[in-house]
Amino acid sequence: MEYFDFLQLIAKILLVVGVCLGVVPVMVWFERRGAAWMQGRVGPNRVGPFGLLQPLADVVKFIMKEDFTPKNANKFYYYLAPLMALIAPLCALSVIPFGSKAIVNGQEIVLQIAQMDSGVIFILAFAGLEVYPIILAGWASKNKYSVLGALRGSSQIVSYEISMGLALLSMLIVYGSFNPHDMVSWQASKYWGVVVNPFGALVFLISIFAETNRLPFDLPEGESEIVAGYHLEYGAMKFALFFMAEYIAMIMASALISTLFFGGYSLLPGMSQLISMISSHFGFGEVGMTNVTAVFQFVSLCSKVGFFMFLFVWIRWTLPRFRFDQLMDLGWKILFPLSLINLVVVTLMVYFLNK
Amino acid sequence: MGTINVSKKYTAKEKAYLPAILIGMKITMKRFIEGLIFRKHNTILYPEKKRDYSDRFRGAHFISVDANKTENCTACFLCETVCPAECIHIVAEEREDEQNVYGVMKEKKPVSFDIDLLRCCFCGFCEEACPKDAIKLSTNYEMATYSRDEAIVDLDQLKRPMNGRHEKKDK
Numbered sequence A: 001m002e003y004f005d006f007l008q009l010i011a012k013i014l015l016v017v018g019v020c021l022g023v024v025p026v027m028v029w030f031e032r033r034g035a036a037w038m039q040g041r042v043g044p045n046r047v048g049p050f051g052l053l054q055p056l057a058d059v060v061k062f063i064m065k066e067d068f069t070p071k072n073a074n075k076f077y078y079y080l081a082p083l084m085a086l087i088a089p090l091c092a093l094s095v096i097p098f099g100s101k102a103i104v105n106g107q108e109i110v111l112q113i114a115q116m117d118s119g120v121i122f123i124l125a126f127a128g129l130e131v132y133p134i135i136l137a138g139w140a141s142k143n144k145y146s147v148l149g150a151l152r153g154s155s156q157i158v159s160y161e162i163s164m165g166l167a168l169l170s171m172l173i174v175y176g177s178f179n180p181h182d183m184v185s186w187q188a189s190k191y192w193g194v195v196v197n198p199f200g201a202l203v204f205l206i207s208i209f210a211e212t213n214r215l216p217f218d219l220p221e222g223e224s225e226i227v228a229g230y231h232l233e234y235g236a237m238k239f240a241l242f243f244m245a246e247y248i249a250m251i252m253a254s255a256l257i258s259t260l261f262f263g264g265y266s267l268l269p270g271m272s273q274l275i276s277m278i279s280s281h282f283g284f285g286e287v288g289m290t291n292v293t294a295v296f297q298f299v300s301l302c303s304k305v306g307f308f309m310f311l312f313v314w315i316r317w318t319l320p321r322f323r324f325d326q327l328m329d330l331g332w333k334i335l336f337p338l339s340l341i342n343l344v345v346v347t348l349m350v351y352f353l354n355k
Numbered sequence B: 001m002g003t004i005n006v007s008k009k010y011t012a013k014e015k016a017y018l019p020a021i022l023i024g025m026k027i028t029m030k031r032f033i034e035g036l037i038f039r040k041h042n043t044i045l046y047p048e049k050k051r052d053y054s055d056r057f058r059g060a061h062f063i064s065v066d067a068n069k070t071e072n073c074t075a076c077f078l079c080e081t082v083c084p085a086e087c088i089h090i091v092a093e094e095r096e097d098e099q100n101v102y103g104v105m106k107e108k109k110p111v112s113f114d115i116d117l118l119r120c121c122f123c124g125f126c127e128e129a130c131p132k133d134a135i136k137l138s139t140n141y142e143m144a145t146y147s148r149d150e151a152i153v154d155l156d157q158l159k160r161p162m163n164g165r166h167e168k169k170d171k
Helices: A002-038 A054-064 A075-095 A119-128 A131-140 A144-175 A180-189 A198-211 A236-261 A271-282 A286-316 A324-354 B012-016 B018-036 B078-082 B125-129
Strands: A101-104 A107-110 B061-065 B088-094 B108-116 B135-137 B159-161
Touching (some): A002 A054, A002 A107, A002 A236, A054 A236, A075 A119, A075 A131, A101 A286, A119 A144, A119 A180, A119 A236, A131 A144, A131 A236, A144 A236, A180 A236, A198 A236, A198 A324, A236 A286, A286 B018, B012 B018, B078 B125, B125 B135
Parallel strands (some): B061 B159
Antiparallel strands (some): A101 A107, B061 B135, B088 B108
16 A cells, blocks of 8 residues: 555656656757747757757757866855756646546546645745745856846846735635645636636736746846856756756746646546547546546646747747846836735625625 | 937837737747748758859859860969968969970969968959959858868869859869
């Protein structure tokens, strides 16, 4: 029994981490190829079919490069920063449910790595941890540009975390639960969160763009002002870790917004008919039906996450970046008060509708 | 003093910012579909396709040869003298009488004729100075080499029959 529990946990971790790390090179390829298509160019098309092996070539280049450490850097924190940048979003992913349940060998498996009732708080804690690698990287590499980039990045993330937290809070009030599973089942039985609280979804979407340092809010880096920002002194695989961390943070943010506002793993329209068709065709029992549903739920979540990943790329190549004061104005003077008003309105709505 | 104060009253729609974003996203999506499905791009895929330059484009040099594959150059040093980059180096010699079928037309010949392509500024003065139409600039722009020594081309590399400027040097 305990052996089985351990095994299923390992299998779930391998699935989530494997999917994440597998998506990163595809996203790197798609980011470049998609950018090229949007700009009327061709993009990397030489390595492998459609240039799909380009990330592999990049990895070889990253590995072959000199592993350089600045002389005055604080070695411990300098090496800790990229690891932390990678680990924080991966940890936050552990509470994202990617299916309701599967039945293997007569035993029920909840398709979520860490089942905790305070799941959303856990996600927020680890999303908050994303500030630390930026500050550590900027400070530990003993470079003025790095420090400036780190300050800009951390102030941006801290500011937008507030409006993000408030948007999330309004959804917590709607669902009445901290558990992501409850949220998804609420949305599956009633409406998607975006229908209930469209304004909260918008604020949340803008905030995760700022949280993941993507354009139009990619201010921690700035070629003309602060060179490469906090990862200026990082080369070779250490830079690659930061690069991967950015994409995994994107996956995490996409999974979070899908779970909170877009129904999470709840089936897309038409999928339930497909499941009953498949089950009746192959003559599945109740066990088979549950497992097929779990697969479709996983596909459903993946397609939602995929859409948001595409949105990240799409927005990136559409919008120019903000100036730093404009960014702070948007965060503090517009999003913060509006999300507060939204919170009050949602609270009142929930109170009077449940009365 | 010299600043122009551009103050613009923004409408509510412009201030909301989101409609403008949606318009922009519509445009990028259109381009994305054009690129993804219709394979529309403005890039010239270089090694397979080459850009057409003007006929007047001045590229790599060549020295024209006559029917006997003898170079038209008579080592008069006009090109070396006019060259502003001093990249042409000629060593001249008298053509021996018994072998000389051209008589007075080609009494001298170059023993060596080196052009340092890295020094050359492709001004075309040598072409203008040449009284025999021997040195010409072709439209070939692919002159990359792996070392600096390879960029110094000698007479054998330069010689080619003069059948228009556009044809590639046949090796």
